[in-house]
Amino acid sequence: MKISRSVIVIITLLMSHSIAIKSVYPQNSKSDLEIGSKVSDWFLNEKPSYNIIKERFIQHYGTAKENWPFFINESDNQLNDIVDSTLTDIDGNTYPVVQIENQLWMCTNLRTSRYNSGEHITPGSGMISLKKSQEKGMYVWYDNKESNGQIYGRLYNYYAVLEGCLCPEGWHVPSDEEWQKMIDYLGGEGTVGGKLKATGIIENGDGLWHEPNTGATNEISFNALPGGYMNPKDINPFGDLGKAGYWWTSTTIARRTAAYKSMLHNNHKVFRAGGSESNFYSVRCVNNK
Numbered sequence: 673m674k675i676s677r678s679v680i681v682i683i684t685l686l687m688s689h690s691i692a693i694k695s696v697y698p699q700n701s702k703s704d705l706e707i708g709s710k711v712s713d714w715f716l717n718e719k720p721s722y723n724i725i726k727e728r729f730i731q732h733y734g735t736a737k738e739n740w741p742f743f744i745n746e747s748d749n750q751l752n753d754i755v756d757s758t759l760t761d762i763d764g765n766t767y768p769v770v771q772i773e774n775q776l777w778m779c780t781n782l783r784t785s786r787y788n789s790g791e792h793i794t795p796g797s798g799m800i801s802l803k804k805s806q807e808k809g810m811y812v813w814y815d816n817k818e819s820n821g822q823i824y825g826r827l828y829n830y831y832a833v834l835e836g837c838l839c840p841e842g843w844h845v846p847s848d849e850e851w852q853k854m855i856d857y858l859g860g861e862g863t864v865g866g867k868l869k870a871t872g873i874i875e876n877g878d879g880l881w882h883e884p885n886t887g888a889t890n891e892i893s894f895n896a897l898p899g900g901y902m903n904p905k906d907i908n909p910f911g912d913l914g915k916a917g918y919w920w921t922s923t924t925i926a927r928r929t930a931a932y933k934s935m936l937h938n939n940h941k942v943f944r945a946g947g948s949e950s951n952f953y954s955v956r957c958v959n960n961k
Contacts, residue, residue: 759957761840762786769959770893773857775850776959778843779895781825781919785811787837793828796904796952809835812902812952815910823880824899824913827952830930833920834949839957846958848923848931848944855942863887866940868894874914882914887940896935902952918953 759767761784768779786792787809796812809832813821832838833845846854858864866887872879879885881898890896900913912918915937923931929946932953936943947953 759840759843762788762790767957768893768895772854772892772894775854776961777846777854777894778957779893781897781899782828782839782955782957783821783825784838784840785826787835788839788841789837793832793838796902807831807949809833809838810952814900814902814913820899820913824897825954827899827902828920828955829952830920830947830949833922833930833955838955842960843957844960845920845922845955848921848925850958851919851921851933858892861942861944863940865896865935865942867891868896868942869935869940870895870897880914882937884938886936886938897954898935898937899954903948904950904952905948918947920947920953920955 759769759778761767761782763784763786765783767782770777770779784793785795794808794810796810809829811826811828811832813819814824814827828838836844839845855861855864858867866889869881869885869888869890870879871885871888871890873881873883873885875883879888881888896917898912898914898917900911900916901918902909903911916934918932918934921931921933925931925946928949930949932945932947934943934945935941
């Protein structure tokens with residue numbers, strides 16, 4: 673059976689186009705493009721990239737379609753989002769990673785029980801011992817329930833941050849300035865909380881924030897969750913699970929006081945405040961580079 677020259681040409685073109693797509697996004701959960709690498713014209717002009725990347729993102733992270741991030745920065749023709757899809761800490765916990773401008777951020781709260789040196793972080797045990805002044809790194813699970821730690825991450829006091837090795841090797845607790853750089857890039861405190869918060873609400877059974885979860889779009893897949901806080905000096909030390917998330921910065925602002933960022937279930941802003949070093953908040957890490 674003879675195959676016409678035109679059919680051979682068509683098959684060749686289809687095969688070459690298929691190979692081009694496969695070479696940019698191989699059939700696994702990671703992209704083989706490095707940060708800032710150039711993408712070809714067809715990638716932007718014909719926009720097959722959006723479907724390819726979105727489907728890969730959904731497969732890896734299980735996000736809903738409305739949470740698809742905008743991956744390609746068309747103004748400079750560069751890959752602008754997820755590059756190396758996961759980070760692993762010393763305990764073996766894995767975290768998705770997202771690029772925001774030129775910063776790489778963890779997309780879930782830290783869960784490690786050890787510093788990256790291998791030394792164990794002291795677990796908080798009993799309110800009486802925690803109320804005593806202890807200037808050493810410690811962690812707790814919200815309400816002392818390990819199941820909460822698996823969902824929201826562990827809560828750490830500021831002394832754990834001060835150790836300088838709380839995050840996985842090559843990563844660190846972001847400073848107030850590094851948080852602010854990310855916030856400014858995304859449009860400022862007034863609306864960025866909505867862009868960072870995970871979507872869905874507890875009352876509808878489709879999320880982890882209490883209603884109304886104001887402004888939540890999670891459009892860059894930061895997945896901010898309301899892990900609450902623990903203040904060992906309060907009569908009721910645990911608070912705000914489902915209502916607010918609090919994240920330490922590495923910036924000390926006064927004696928025994930450090931800056932933290934917070935987001936609320938009924939607001940679309942990101943707030944800055946100071947907390948006692950003995951308080952326990954969530955932690956996100958940012959890459960050293």
